[in-house]
Amino acid sequence: MRIVCIGGGPAGLYFALLMKRRHPAHRITVVERNRPFDTFGWGVVFSDATMQSMRKWDPPTASLIEDAFNHWDDIELVFKGRKQRTSGHGFVGIGRKQMLNILQDRCVEVGVELVFEREVNSDEEFPDADLIITADGVNSKIRNKYAAVFKPDLQVRPNRFIWLGTHKTYDAFTFDFRRTEHGWFQAHIYRFDDQTSTFIVETTDAAFKAHGLDKMDQDQSIAFCERIFAETLDGHRLMTNARHLRGSAWLNFNRLVCERWSHYNGKSHVVLMGDSAHTAHFAIGSGTKLAIDDAIELTNQFEIAGHDANKIPAVLDAYEQIRRVDVARIQNAARNAMEWFEVVGHRYADQLEPEQFMYSMLTRSQRISHENLRLRDKVWLESFERWFAARAGVELAPQGVVPPPMFTPYKVRGLTLHNRIVVSPMAMYSAENGVPNDFHLVHLGARAMGGAALVFPEMTCVSPDARITPGCLGLWNETQADAFRRIVDYVHRQTPAKIGMQLGHAGRKGATKVAWEGIDQPLEQGEWPLISASALPYLRYSAVPRSMDREDMNQVVADFVAATRRAAEVGFDILELHAAHGYLLSSFLSPLTNLRDDEYGGSHENRARFPLEVFQAVRAAWPHDRPISVRLSTHDWFDGGNTPEDAAVFARMFKEAGADLIDCSSGQVVKEEKPVYGRLFQTPFADKIRNEIGVATIAVGAISEADHANSIIAAGRADLCAVARPHLADPFFVMHEAAKIGYPAQAWPKQYHSARAQYENNLARAALTKTG
DSSP states (O other): OEEEEEOOSHHHHHHHHHHHHHOTTSEEEEEOSSOTTOOSOOEEEEEHHHHHHHHHHOHHHHHHHHHHOEEEOOEEEEETTEEEEEOOOOEEEEEHHHHHHHHHHHHHHHTOEEEOSOOOOOGGGOTTOSEEEEOSOTTOHHHHHTHHHHOEEEEEEEEEEEEEEESOOOSSEEEEEEEETTEEEEEEEEEOSSSOEEEEEEEOHHHHHHTTGGGOOHHHHHHHHHHHTHHHHTTOOEEOSOTTSOSOOOEEEEEEEESOOEEEOSSSEEEEOGGGTBOOOTTTTOHHHHHHHHHHHHHHHHHHHOSOGGGHHHHHHHHHHHHHHHHHHHHHHHHHHHHHHHHHIIIIITTSOHHHHHHHHHTTTSSSOHHHHHHHOHHHHHHHHHHHHHHTTOOOOTTSOOOOGGGSOEEETTEEESSSEEEOOOOOOOOBTTBOOHHHHHHHHHHHHTTOSEEOOSOEESSGGGOSSTTOOBOSSHHHHHHHHHHHHHHHHHOSOEEEEEEEOOGGGOSBOOHHHHTTOBOSSSOOOOEESSSOOSSTTSOOOEEOOHHHHHHHHHHHHHHHHHHHHHTOSEEEEEEOTTSHHHHHHOTTTOOOOSTTSSSHHHHHHHHHHHHHHHHHHSOTTSOEEEEEEOOOOSTTSOOHHHHHHHHHHHHHHTOSEEEEEOOOSSTTOOOOOOTTTTHHHHHHIIIIIOOEEEEESSOOSHHHHHHHHHTTSOSEEEEOHHHHHOTTHHHHHHHHTTOTTOOOOGGGHHHHHHHHHHHHHHHHHHHO
16 A cells, blocks of 8 residues: 655654554655654653553564653642652653654664655645545644544633743652742643653633733743742753744643544545544643554554555544544543643632642542542552541541541531432432322432431422422422421431432423323323423423413412421421422523513523522521522533533522532433533532532532542532432442442441341452452
């Protein structure tokens, strides 16, 4: 085959090397716009796993790189006058110039033709090529020429950064955070040879402009950075190798995703590789890794299919299908890390103590979890757990068992929870006339016995016409209150758990069938009239609700207050007001469902006016020493709807009105929503509200194991974790998760003690079988 690689970076060079080494008959040319051995970066970083792959695919190159690279395990944080260090992280650093030199030399050795100082403007310059590798970077001319095919999504991120170097050598991957009068600056620092370290300085656009950096030339910017990081530099200077750039050397990161990676131009197959196809933020140092892995996989597919031009279409399809999965995973982690650095100043740096800030930074990508940290550096993590437990009020003996974060107590007003796990309110649709029965007693009692600190019945409706379905719970009469009292008394008498009451009104989503008969489907008989913020049906064939007038509002407030008083008399420990998921109060908050032009529609203040009226009346009726939480839909997942920014505005309003916690759910406001699901996908909303608004939060959504909960609580992303479906599958979820992570202090009901040892032994036996 005739192969041309446009771009002489790691992707193009490494692919050319691998292909020529495996099939010398290929004629392969790498075309680079710069001079031989030029480079405009400093050091690059990739993981031990990438080196392992390189050893497999080309041992001589891997050996040369290993001889040249700097390997380190430690990460050091400089923050608020303290240095903290943790180990076991396994990074490789090498100068970009040195790495390219090695790849260039190896390409020459195996017979690859290298062409320098040639600017390629079009793939049509190589009409004889069977395959054109487009590896010409994030601003690829070839990709842009076929933008309608590749459909690139290029997003310019808000932070500014400058890529510098220094002759001070660091023995750890170092992060240094410095506060200025205009905001925070952070440095990402790592050594890549015996004499030089990369030194990337990053800040927000607001701080960048406030300091006048947008008006400074490179020398002035470097002098500014030297002043900010003088303590870290310890007398050393900062250097730039970007003199070729005019004006400021500060950049914005460009996040790139392409819908397609390959195209046939009528003569040649064109395929994207490396930064021309995708970018990953330097916060996790994966751009070089992605380029190398692209080259390996494309070579691998030719090895499988055969080194023949007629195999190219199948090879490119397989390459793209396989690489998309890994690239998406890395880009997702890189996005998380990137966003952490974008908000670190106003969200974390001022709020978190150094110990928790360190944990938050280490887990910023969400790829490193609590137990993964234990594998990397057990000593550091146990020290952190001891600090966290003491901060939560746990009295620790010097050699005593230290509870992981999810097993520490949590106190709010007069309520103390013995751990951080909540059984979410989950609709069971099993009541008759709103009255809970034996099912609810067993359902809630079992989960309270299973170790959760707080259990909730499903949303309980404040009037008959506030129900979602005929099977919903209610608290509008004394018969219902008496039935609830039986459940509350059982939980308090037989378990250490607390029990909460979530009050709500279905609004336009009411008068539907129970879920197993057709979720959200309107009742065919026995329906009741619906009310909402505006006269908009939930489904196009749902009943049209009446737009509420003042009389309706007065009645709803009275219904909520009456139900609140009953809940207090029954003995519930905490109250939650349901203002999410498109139900009545949520319908006022969202612009998708609130089209009013009076004082209850339009602005945030107007849309929140009625929900706040209800909250304030409920707060006044609820005992002062018992807390209240508010459940919000923190993202409508539909254009024109509420975003996390809007949710933060509402969270602040409820906090100022007296809310103790915000339960951060999302969606279910309109049927047309397009949520982006994933592990812990709603936790960022709880994180934002907790650390920007300064109110405690409950994280919900796809939290399915202790490792998830420990990571969320330890990083300060939420104060409690509400777990739903895992509790449906396993009432003893908390007890079982404690056993899985080896936490011995979790209590079991005395009646079940004989089963505990057998369960833990079975786990140990399974672990031995897996490792053996």
